[in-house]
Amino acid sequence: MTPKIIRTIVELRQAIAEFRKLSEDNRSVGFVPTMGYLHEGHASLLRQSASDNGLTVLSIFVNPLQFGPNEDLDKYPRDEERDIKVAATAGTNIIFIPALSEMYPNQALTHISVSEITERLCGASRPGHFDGVAIVVTKLFNIVQPDRAYFGLKDAQQLAVISQMTQDLNIPVEIVPCPILREEDGLALSSRNVYLDEDQRSQALILSQSLSASTDWIQAGISASELIAKLKAEISKAPLAKIDYVDVLTYPNLSQLNKDRPLNENNNDLLIAVAVYFGKTRLIDNRLLNPVEVGEGLCFAK
Template sequence: MEVIRSIIELRQAIKRYKVNHMVDSKIGLVPTMGYLHGGHASLMTRAREMSDVVVVSIFVNPIQFGPGEDYETYPRNEERDLALVEIQGADIVFIPTVDEMYPQPTKTKIIVSERTELLCGASRPGHFDGVTTVVSKLMNIVQPDLAFFGMKDAQQIAVLQQMVRDLNMNVEIVPCPIVREKDGLALSSRNVYLSSEERRQALVLSRSLREVKGELDDGKTVTASEVREKLTSMIVSSPLAVIDYVQVLTFPELILLQDDELLADVHDQVMMAVAVKFGTTRLIDNILFMPKEALSLV
C-alpha cells in the first residue's frame, strides 16, 4: 500500500500501475473524509471486488463546511485510518493537505441545481457545491472508472450522478448499502460526538424508518403526508430529538411527493429521508421503498 500526499506523485503512481499491470486496468476511487469505520470498509471491499486498482482518499474538505459547522473539530485519526485501509487491501491512499488541494482560493466551483436545493442542501447552503467541487477535482486527478459512495447520504449520490451525467464524466458512481450497528444506528464518523443517552435515543431514526417501510411492504395504503406525520410522531417521542427534516420523495430524482399522493401509486422508487439533531450532533438516515406501480415497470 502506497501512502501519497501530492497530486503529482499520485498521478505518477496511477500511471505506473497501468504500465506495470495493464493499460485498461479498472481504477476504483473511494473518497472519504477519514475517521474511517465499517461503512467505509464496505466501500473498499466493493471497490476491491470491482476494480484492479483501489485508491482511497482521506481529506476533510473545508469548502463543504458552512459557518459554525464542525470543520475544525471533525474527528481525525490518520494512524487508525491507515491501519483500516491496509486491512481492506487498498493499493493507494491519497492524503493531501488543504494547501495541496487548494493552493489558492477556489474561483471555480461545480454547482448542481435542483437536487441540491432541498433536504441537506436547504439546511446547509453551499454544502453540495463543496462536495461536487472536491469530488470533481479528485476525479480529474485520479481518472477513476468507478467511484464508490454510501447510501447513508443518498442525496449526495443523486447529486454526483447528476454531475457525472451532465458533464459527461467517464466514471460510474457506485451506490453501496448503508452499514449499521447491530442495534440499527447507521455508521457515521460523527457518531463519536454522541453521549450514551443521545446515542440510545438516536435509535429512533432507524426504528421509525423500518416500521413505516414494513407497513408499506405489507400493503398499507397511505399518503406522503401520512408517512411524514407517522415518522415525525415517532421521532419526537425521543425527548432529545430536534428534527431538521422528514421528507418523502422519489429517488434518485429527488422530487418531493405531494401531501395527498398515495405511495402505492408512485411510478418511481421512493425514499423516506430524515435529518435530526441529538445534542449538537446532526444525524441523517433514509430507507428506500419500491411501490408496486414502480415494480411493474421494471
C-alpha cells in the same frame, strides 16, 4: 498489504500511471473518496472496489468547502493512523492524504452547482454544502481519473447529486452506489456517531426504527403527508431528538410527490430521509423504497 501513502497530486498521478502501464490483467482503478475517520461503511466501499478493480485508491480529505460557517469542521474527528490500518485490511493500495494547500493552492474562482436536486433535504439545511461536494469530487475525479468510484447510500442525496453531475459533465467515471451499513442495533454507521453520549446514542435508534416501520405504514396505504407526520411523531418520542427534516421524495430526482395520494400507488422509487440533531450532533438516515413492491430495494443500483 501496506497501502502506499501519498500526499501530493504529482506523486499520485505518477503512481496511478505506473500501475496502468505495468499491470498485466485488471488495469481498472477504483476510488473511494472520504473525509477519513473510517468505519465499517467506508471499509465496505473499499472492499467492493478491491474486488472490482486492480487498484484501489482511498482519499482522506476533510473538505472545508462543504462545511457551513457554524458546522463542525474544526472538531471533525481525525485519526490518520487508525484510518491507515482500516484501509489496509480492506484491500486499499494507495491512500491519498493531501494537505489543504495541495487541494486549494490558490484562490479558486471556479464554482460548480447542481440545481433542483440540491434544493431539499441536506441541501436546504446546509446551504452551499453540495457546491463544496461538487467541487471536491470533480477535483478528486480529475486527479485520480478512476474507472469507478464508490459512494454509500447513507448519503443518498450526495449520491444523487454526484451521479447527476457525472452524467451532465460526461465525467468518464462509473458511480457505484453501496448499501448503508448499520450497527447490530440498527444505527447507521457514521463518523459523527463518535460525538454521541450514551443517552443520545440509545435514543438515536429511533431513526432506523421509524424508517423500518415506514414500509408497513406504506403497505397499509398511507400518503406522503401522513408518512411525514407519523415519522415526526415517532421520532419526537425520543426526548433528545430535535428534527431537522423528515421528507419523502422521488429518487434519484428528489422531486415532490402528491402529498395526499397513497404512496403505494406511486410508480417512482422513493427516498424517505431524516436528519435529526441529538445535542449538537446531526445524524442522517434514510430508506430507499420501491413503493409498488413495498420492499427495500437499492433501486438506484439497478
